[in-house]
Amino acid sequence: MSPIESPAVAAPRGAAPARPMWHVMLVRPETMTLALLVLGVLVASEISPYFLDIRYILKSFTLSAEFAIVALVLTMVIISGEIDLSPASNMALSACLFAYALQAGAPMPLAIGVGLLAGLAMGALNAFMIIGLQLPSIIVTIGTLTLYRGLAQVIAGDKSIRVPESFTGVDTALLLGVPVPVLIFMALSLALGLVLGATIFGRQIYLIGTNEIAARHAGVRSRRIKTFLFLAMGLVSAVAGLMTASRLGSVRYDLGIGGELQMVLMAMLGGTYIFGGRGTILGTFLAAWLLVIVTTGMIVADWLPAYQLCVLGVLLILSIVATNIIYSRTER
């Protein structure tokens, strides 16, 4: 995945020849994601005459935009060799705290601050257990996935809390004809794509995911970088939670339930390697669109959910198989 391949000149005798440029550019998981995306659009337009309407597609994307935004940061976490399964619960708890603060009479900016701070604190708790206590991230975040959701239910109960009309409608607000959540997603993709692909910080994330011990010996402050990633995860989850609250106009403890699977799915479909070290923001960006196109296409064609689940399952398996084949053939 590294843009700078080992320079051919320095290669010792007997080493495999450097891969030709076209090979580096094309034989990569994102190529398949893109191909599937194009195929998805073609098939969806074929099975329903109502599908190919850019406004409808963008509108449908806003329904998944919150998860897609979190998936971008999650991609970086996975590349660093960790996982975070708690963001959807984090979304619910931050949104519940936000709505609770509003209900208690807090002014809007303060309530938003409470929500964002809560998200950051949840990220910090994950970071403390994973980096501070050296516990496996999958176990820790399965734990906090349950804990944050439980706390959300303690705070909000079984009832939903309304958010004021002035806060709602982020999904219907358009800028240049594009819904705001879609724009946020695009902007964040661009920013994180640059950070991951073109900065030293980004290269260090790949290095940590490839071999953390080697990275540390090379002077990479892996603990600091990972802590930063989990904090970013907490913050972006809170933002996503508030966006969901704005879209739905109400908050309940079950907000975004099950969303962590969609986020992981987006990263995997985009070719991020589950064991770390490989993956790109571009891949996740394409995969988010792929997922929306495929599900929207099937729903507007009135397909039964059973078929929809099968198609999604096949897509995921296909992407995992392809990712593994491609990565094993293009071994570093």
Place this chain on the structure above:
Amino acid sequence: MIAKRLLKPLLGAVAALALTSAAFAADQLKIVYIGKNTGNPYFDSITGGFEDACKKVGCDFKFVAPATAEATSQIPFIEAQIQRGVNVIGIAPNSPDALNKVFDEARAKGILVLTVNGDITGNESHRDATILPTNFDKVGADQVEMVGSLIGYEGEIAILSATTEAPDQNKWIVGMKETLAKDPKYAKMKLVATVYGDDQPEKSTTEMEALLSNFPNLKGVIAPTTVGIAAAAQVVQSRKLADKVHVTGLGLPSEMRPFIKDGTVKAFQLWSPYNEGWLSVYFAKGVLDKSIKNEVGATFDVPTLGKETINKGNSINTQASLTTFDAKNIDDYHF
């Protein structure tokens, strides 16, 4: 190369599936009913009513539902139906308020939004009307009378409900408690426990077993949920306790038939989900062709059901009270 090799079979599979998608009818009244989730036999019956009525009046009907019943899982389905340009959206809402925004969007496009078999209580202004199975305010009292008549209005009773959050069940349980407390007719009946089987057969069975061991003098059990009553009846049947413990509640005739036939259950109640679908179609068509005024107090006639009234909050009760099923009439019902 590899990508190509992998893509080929997928292309074939998708193309094959694409062929199965049906052609759509134009210019006809398009009605869709969005269920809570798929794989729920209760909705088959409502859908049956929609389908038959649509055949009679000539409209295009479709049933769709998400795979799971989360609060927001119906939103993409509503968006898709708006995009398809349907005239009527009937829906069993999964959330009392998470759908408000998308309902508003649909209605802004001129779509008639009806909640069928469950309402968005507290957010009634976001839908056009609701079609309910029966007067839900009376279900609690009806059920207490039912169990009272079975146990001779004397002794310990218990309630086996769905989940602790189920809004309908909770409303009925409040009604049961009020009836027991206020009506002197039921003064000798004592509610000893309310337990929750979460609408899962295994959990409901466990809860029923626990009731029997914790309360040896238990005489009656009300299970106001189709899963709960079937599980409770199963426990009583296998333990051969039909003479001692009377199980009743709300159940599906198709599921309860064997228990009625062998005497495990004497009687239980429900409404007809089929009629809800049937009524929805006639109501929707009437409102759209302006032969029915969708305002409180208006009345209209529906074939086989007779005169229906639009009550407060634009709500229509398909039938006035619950239907009781027993050995005499169980064979007349097939849902």
